[in-house]
Amino acid sequence: xDSALHVNQLVMTYGKxxxxxxxxxxxxxxRGELFGLIGPDGAGKTTLFRLLxxxxxxDSGTAHVDGFDIVKDYKEIRRRVGYMPGRxxxxxxxxxxxxxxxxxxxxxxxxxxxxxxxxxxYVQIEPFKKRRAGKLSGGMKQKLALCCALxxxxxxxxxxxxTTGVDPVSRKEFWExxxxxxxxxxxxxxxxxxxxxxxxxxxxALMQSGKILSIASPVQTLANYxxxxxxxxxxxxxxxLNDLRAAPxxxxxxxxxxxxxxxxxxxxxxxxxxxxxxxxxxxxxxxIEQITPGIEDVFMALxxxxxxxxx
Amino acid sequence: xxxxxxxxxxxxxxxxxxxxxxxxxxxxxxxxxLVLPLAADYEVRNINLAVIDHDHSTWSRQLTQKLAASDHxxxxxxxxxxxxxxxxxxxxxxxxxxxxxxxxxxxxxREGKTTVMMSANAVNSVKGGLGTAYALNxxxxxxxxxxxxxxxxxxxxxxxxxxxxxxxxxxxLQTYPLFMAPGILAVLLTMVxxxxxxxxxxxxxxxxxxxxxxxxxxxxxxxxxxxxxPFWVLGLVAMTVGLTAAYFAYDIVPLGxxxxxxAFAAVYMVAVLGFGLLISTLAETQQQAMFxxxxxxxxxxxxxxxxxxxxxxxxxxxxxxKFNPAAYFIRVMRMVVLKGSTFADLWPDFKTMGIFALVLNxxxxxNYRKRT
Numbered sequence: 001x002d003s004a005l006h007v008n009q010l011v012m013t014y015g016k017x018x019x020x021x022x023x024x025x026x027x028x029x030x031r032g033e034l035f036g037l038i039g040p041d042g043a044g045k046t047t048l049f050r051l052l053x054x055x056x057x058x059d060s061g062t063a064h065v066d067g068f069d070i071v072k073d074y075k076e077i078r079r080r081v082g083y084m085p086g087r088x089x090x091x092x093x094x095x096x097x098x099x100x101x102x103x104x105x106x107x108x109x110x111x112x113x114x115x116x117x118x119x120x121x122y123v124q125i126e127p128f129k130k131r132r133a134g135k136l137s138g139g140m141k142q143k144l145a146l147c148c149a150l151x152x153x154x155x156x157x158x159x160x161x162x163t164t165g166v167d168p169v170s171r172k173e174f175w176e177x178x179x180x181x182x183x184x185x186x187x188x189x190x191x192x193x194x195x196x197x198x199x200x201x202x203x204x205a206l207m208q209s210g211k212i213l214s215i216a217s218p219v220q221t222l223a224n225y226x227x228x229x230x231x232x233x234x235x236x237x238x239x240x241l242n243d244l245r246a247a248p249x250x251x252x253x254x255x256x257x258x259x260x261x262x263x264x265x266x267x268x269x270x271x272x273x274x275x276x277x278x279x280x281x282x283x284x285x286x287x288i289e290q291i292t293p294g295i296e297d298v299f300m301a302l303x304x305x306x307x308x309x310x311x
Numbered sequence: 312x313x314x315x316x317x318x319x320x321x322x323x324x325x326x327x328x329x330x331x332x333x334x335x336x337x338x339x340x341x342x343x344x345l346v347l348p349l350a351a352d353y354e355v356r357n358i359n360l361a362v363i364d365h366d367h368s369t370w371s372r373q374l375t376q377k378l379a380a381s382d383h384x385x386x387x388x389x390x391x392x393x394x395x396x397x398x399x400x401x402x403x404x405x406x407x408x409x410x411x412x413x414x415x416x417x418x419x420x421r422e423g424k425t426t427v428m429m430s431a432n433a434v435n436s437v438k439g440g441l442g443t444a445y446a447l448n449x450x451x452x453x454x455x456x457x458x459x460x461x462x463x464x465x466x467x468x469x470x471x472x473x474x475x476x477x478x479x480x481x482x483x484l485q486t487y488p489l490f491m492a493p494g495i496l497a498v499l500l501t502m503v504x505x506x507x508x509x510x511x512x513x514x515x516x517x518x519x520x521x522x523x524x525x526x527x528x529x530x531x532x533x534x535x536x537x538x539x540x541p542f543w544v545l546g547l548v549a550m551t552v553g554l555t556a557a558y559f560a561y562d563i564v565p566l567g568x569x570x571x572x573x574a575f576a577a578v579y580m581v582a583v584l585g586f587g588l589l590i591s592t593l594a595e596t597q598q599q600a601m602f603x604x605x606x607x608x609x610x611x612x613x614x615x616x617x618x619x620x621x622x623x624x625x626x627x628x629x630x631x632x633k634f635n636p637a638a639y640f641i642r643v644m645r646m647v648v649l650k651g652s653t654f655a656d657l658w659p660d661f662k663t664m665g666i667f668a669l670v671l672n673x674x675x676x677x678n679y680r681k682r683t
Contacts, residue, residue: 053526054526055522055525055526075528078526078527078528079528081526083522083523083526085519085522085523087519088519089518089519089520089522089523090520090523091321091325091520092518093325093328093329094321094324094325098321098324102317102321103523103527105313105314105317106314106317106318106524106527106528106529107527107528108313108314108528148523
């Protein structure tokens with residue numbers, strides 16, 4: 001029971017077993033680890049969070065948070081975890097200070113007692129502490145929510161999509177805060193739809209349809225994926241996508257930002273092979289470039305594989 | 312205990328920041344008590360009367376004048392034919408038609424009796440029914456006048472052998488506000504207790520704050536009490552405002568004393584708060600809570616004896632009113648205010664209300680879940 005989080009074959013269904021939200025999930029999170037959950041909407045991330053914070057009871061399987069069973073010892077767990085739901089859920093008609101005070105007192109502590117833990121974050125919103133939470137900007141709301149989740153010095157922090165709908169600058173700041181919290185040995189479980197954020201985690205779990213597809217560090221995740229990948233760009237991108245998908249050498253091709261990523265069906269496909277094929281089709285401004293796959297590419301590949309297995 | 316104090320502090324802070332609630336507590340009782348008893352009165356006035364007079368005689372005219380002189384009726388038109396008169400009813404311009412046949416006076420003198428026809432528009436059945444009754448009353452007394460006029464010194468008076476002397480107890484002047492005000496207060500308390508509380512809790516569900524509360528070590532009973540106590544206080548404040556308004560506007564002083572009223576209201580509030588809590592466990596959104604509330608509010612009022620006496624309801628409805636806490640409260644309020652009932656008189660009602668409070672709150676707490 002040394003790990004901060006120990007999840008064993010967790011199953012959760014809704015509507016009397018009709019919808020499977022989590023299908024046999026198992027993983028461990030070490031103390032002080034920043035663990036990311038990546039997956040599309042409906043992958044089961046929020047359900048997992050709600051189970052681990054004792055808001056739901058699993059159909060089967062067990063999970064231990066900080067060594068406590070999520071079903072039996074839920075009272076103990078509630079004392080130890082900080083939870084920041086995906087939706088802003090603090091009192092909008094109370095001020096920043098009142099919200100923070102309220103949550104501190106509910107946990108039988110005070111702002112002063114754990115001030116050093118939240119100081120870095122709180123100083124940024126302190127000038128507005130008399131302002132009601134409902135009137136704050138998105139980024140400030142997130143900071144306040146994080147403060148409230150931290151005020152009782154939790155050993156594990158659960159953050160459900162904390163940066164969704166937050167501007168890029170605030171997002172960056174938010175992740176820097178998480179790094180500082182990690183230094184204080186707080187275990188953090190965070191879910192995010194943003195791939196660039198995934199790279200900032202110690203380890204990431206890719207989730208889809210209630211299953212975990214892979215768990216590894218970002219570097220390792222990339223290393224496990226040894227595929228040749230081309231970025232192709234030209235005028236008439238939609239036609240290009242269709243043509244590439246129809247090409248005999250294509251395993252998979254998908255739109256990725258300003259170019260299409262082409263995954264060859266065989267490893268020895270050269271850039272000129274692609275060029276020759278496309279030249280016949282009269283493309284202008286054609287650019288082909290071999291690239292190293294990013295996390296998103298890995299994720300796309302795993303998702304594809306995952307849905308093939310499900311089907 | 313300290314946690315509960317913080318919950319209460321937070322709750323009151325939110326309530327006072329919500330202008331709608333403050334207004335509802337202060338303005339609603341005053342306004343309802345000042346306006347409603349005056350407007351929503353059982354008496355029917357301004358009944359539009361149309362007369363079709365085929366006789367054009369002194370007596371037909373006299374009867375018409377007598378009706379028009381009463382403040383219940385308003386003579387709107389003379390018509391030549393029943394058909395024309397009925398047209399007025401269809402146009403909603405007349406409520407009652409009175410038709411004098413040709414030879415009305417002649418028959419009256421020669422044969423000593425005659426008939427008139429009265430037709431009432433019963434789309435509004437209260438107006439039609441009461442209008443007919445008023446008219447019959449006036450025609451009856453007109454009859455008596457004719458008798459004395461035709462037979463100045465009757466040997467034996469033919470009618471009125473038994474005289475009725477009526478005495479109205481407990482509300483001798485039959486002041487309507489005196490009857491209505493206690494009922495309005497009852498409705499008000501129900502609103503604050505059941506519905507404001509229900510909406511408040513459901514709002515926490517809707518905004519998601521309950522999620523944040525549920526992951527804290529707050530106990531179920533602390534959360535529930537933290538919600539119930541503020542609205543219990545608010546309910547009693549609203550009643551105080553209402554009683555003050557009733558005192559200044561209508562000189563209503565409860566004959567049985569304020570203590571009985573507050574004691575019963577205190578128990579009643581616990582019962583309706585339990586009901587509100589139950590609603591909140593059933594509803595996921597404020598809209599749902601609103602609909603459930605409206606549904607029960609209608610039942611509470613219509614089966615509560617506020618407008619229609621419970622005793623005149625069909626048997627099954629009377630049975631239903633026994634399960635309506637508002638019915639008890641309305642009755643108790645009236646008994647204390649008008650009749651001066653005391654604790655001893657109302658002991659059974661206190662017991663019943665206590666059971667209501669216990670059952671409703673137990674159901675609500677059993678149904679309330681911090682986790683699913």
